[in-house]
Amino acid sequence: MVLRRTFSFTLTTSRYYTSATVSLAHTPQSLLHLLQLCIDLRSQKLAQQSHAQILANGFAQNAFLATRLVSAYATCGELATSRFVFESVEAKSVYLWNSLINGYVKNHDFRQALALFREMGRNGMLPDDYTLATVFKVFGELEDLVSGKLIHRKGIRIGFVSDVVVGNSLMAMYCRCGEFGDAVKVFDETPHRNVGSFNVVISGCAALENCNFTSHDDLSNFFLRMQCEGFKADAFTVASLLPLCCGDTGKWDYGREFHCYVVKNGLDLKMDSDVHLGSSLIDMYSRSKKVVLGRRVFDQMKNRNVYV
Numbered sequence: 001m002v003l004r005r006t007f008s009f010t011l012t013t014s015r016y017y018t019s020a021t022v023s024l025a026h027t028p029q030s031l032l033h034l035l036q037l038c039i040d041l042r043s044q045k046l047a048q049q050s051h052a053q054i055l056a057n058g059f060a061q062n063a064f065l066a067t068r069l070v071s072a073y074a075t076c077g078e079l080a081t082s083r084f085v086f087e088s089v090e091a092k093s094v095y096l097w098n099s100l101i102n103g104y105v106k107n108h109d110f111r112q113a114l115a116l117f118r119e120m121g122r123n124g125m126l127p128d129d130y131t132l133a134t135v136f137k138v139f140g141e142l143e144d145l146v147s148g149k150l151i152h153r154k155g156i157r158i159g160f161v162s163d164v165v166v167g168n169s170l171m172a173m174y175c176r177c178g179e180f181g182d183a184v185k186v187f188d189e190t191p192h193r194n195v196g197s198f199n200v201v202i203s204g205c206a207a208l209e210n211c212n213f214t215s216h217d218d219l220s221n222f223f224l225r226m227q228c229e230g231f232k233a234d235a236f237t238v239a240s241l242l243p244l245c246c247g248d249t250g251k252w253d254y255g256r257e258f259h260c261y262v263v264k265n266g267l268d269l270k271m272d273s274d275v276h277l278g279s280s281l282i283d284m285y286s287r288s289k290k291v292v293l294g295r296r297v298f299d300q301m302k303n304r305n306v307y308v
Helices: 028-041 044-056 063-075 079-088 094-106 110-122 129-142 145-158 164-176 180-189 195-207 216-228 235-245 249-264 267-272 275-287 291-300
Strands: 004-012 017-025
Touching (some): 028 063, 044 063, 063 079, 063 094, 079 094, 094 110, 094 129, 110 129, 129 145, 129 164, 164 180, 164 195, 180 195, 195 216, 195 235, 235 249, 235 275, 249 267, 249 275, 275 291
Antiparallel strands (some): 004 017
16 A cells, blocks of 8 residues: 655745645655656745655655756755755766756856866766766856866767767857867767757857858858758757848848748748847848838837847
């Protein structure tokens, strides 16, 4: 016979207050679902109640529950409690390490995330692709190019740089550190790419004044290369390209072509939700002294924000 306990809790979100009574069979699977609910609703109270149920039922050393619990507390900003749960687990998996490292990153505690990553190495735990993707993001945020290159070499040795997610994160790190040439080199050497890979290079170029794609031909050729490799540009791709099309008449012609691409591929239908794309089109037309066309885009947008 499975013992069942019932407890009540109040969940508070930005939109509503709701009271619910949750009846849970004390199994790891049901507790995993409850912890995911904690994460989705960012409910600290529910995370604490779930933690109490885990301890009461002897699941404190369950690797899956501990990993999810660390994430739940971190999502609620309770990093000290996340670290307490982490330290209480005797057999730590790479997923548990990743959960706490990612928790620090989400809370913008980048220094502590790197300290934990180094501790991970001292404890003989090899990182996986998710670990490397996360720390490359940290190095990019801190603009720590030296450390980023060191971990890049380590990633090559253990064979994870060929992973598309790791490769994209690595390229983003190089772009954030102003090393656009290194980002393009990683792009060319990556055996597997996705739309995000092209977007990283394009957005990285847009953020830098002295990237290699400032000429019209290079910009157009890279966009064509994306399509030739079978990848369809999305709203983020076009929004990243448009800042490079502002200014003289020649560049504006490219911007107009990208707008045509938006309409032809139905991306304009998404402008009711993608404010960034609409804002980028308006900015491109305004900088090119085509205010009337910019106003036309503005009028077509169903949703706007203060930046529009």
